[in-house]
Amino acid sequence: MMDLKIKTFLTIADVKSFTKAADILCLTQPAVSHQIKLLEEEFGIKIFNKIGSELKLSEQGEILLKYSRKVAAISEIAHQALADSRKNLKCYSIGMTPTAEENMIPEVLGQYCLQNKSTKIRIVTGTIDEIRQQLIDYGLDLAIIGNPLWDKDLGSIVLDQDHLCLIASPANPIAKMNEITLSDLQNENLILRSSTASTRQVFEAYLRSNQECIGNFHIMMELDNVTTIKDLVMRNLGVSIISNSACTAELTKGKLVAVKLAGKTEMTRSLCIVFCKTFSHPEAIEEIRAIYNKLKDEEKSEEAHFSD
Incomplete structure (x- = not known):
């Protein structure tokens, strides 16, 4: 073609x-x-x-x-779509950031595939910039990321509000503190996502809103693998700022501790489904959103039962 x-x-x-x-x-x-x-x-x-x-x-x-x-990219998509149509299949390429990959999003997509037997999903993990470019170049059908992407060719819907938290090992002295000031945090070794990651950008915006800047903190390591970040923090090699939804299991089991940061604002962002405006299956987006909300409600019920 x-x-x-x-x-x-x-x-x-x-x-x-x-x-x-x-x-x-x-x-x-x-x-x-x-x-x-x-x-x-x-x-x-x-x-x-x-x-x-x-x-x-x-x-x-x-x-x-x-x-x-x-x-x-369009030629490749057309070939794939025609090949899938001969097998009565639908194939969606969905982009995710490493943080989205760590929360319930993969489970949501798995449930979607189970409910739609003729659908297969290809998950592509990348940075915000990589995902944006692939969406614009038609390499992805949609993406699930923190915060919307502003582009005339892209649309987005908010899936949820995502909160970031400061995590530490239970062995770290700050784990026993009710809250920690930004001045105290300057004495800690930070293990952070790269500067292009949405998580990092939200943290830096939080610092600016509290009259601080990232240059005043000791960044020991930067990496984009959330699992590795959690593992390093659990080994008490440093502390980190990550999505609360990406470390729920570790917090519940006591492997990590969330420490309150003393500041004027909270570290929040929107979890969004971003899609090409030419995407021809809006019903798939709505079904993914419905499955996410259902699983989120079930998770809240389990947490309430556990706390009782």
Whole structure:
């Protein structure tokens, strides 16, 4: 389905060589050059510039690359959709941040698949920026993340309110404190998500609202694996700020302790379903939301029973 000119262009852009592209595509080098010439004539632009021995995209070539990748993504989606239709299957690609992967979202999607036998789901984990780009490029149908993504091609609905908390090992002295000030927190080793993560951005916004900045704190480690962060904190190697929903089990079992932060505001964010506005199955989004609410209500009932 994808035009050979576009396929050739994308291959050259990836490997930065006409010769390598010819080998990959099983074409002669003159044939590769001809495809690029046809593309340049079609759009009236020069796509590549040769600077010494280096092949670089022109400014117009960069623009064409952006849209060519979308063409490639749509072509792949069309092939997959047609293959699935022959098997009476629906396939959704759903993006998630590492935090969303740690709470009940995978269970929600599993329940959705059980209730819709002809559906399969491909989960893609990434940072907010990666997920945004994949949604825009049609590599994902929808995503479940903290906070909406503002883009004219994307829509979103709020699934829940997510609270962040300061977690520590029961062996850490701050675990026995009723609350800890931000000044006291500056003496702790922080194990945080990367600066592009929604969790980190909410924490930094919280600091700013309390006349503090991240530069005043000792960040010992940055990583995007929430399970590893929890494990390091349980080993009392540091403390962290993560989603409360991502550590419910560890808090209930006493493996971790949530310590109240003394501040003017709370660390909250919206858990959202973000989707391409061209997504043609809004009923799937509504069903996912209904399953989430049902499981959330069941979880609250269990917690109330446990506390009794």
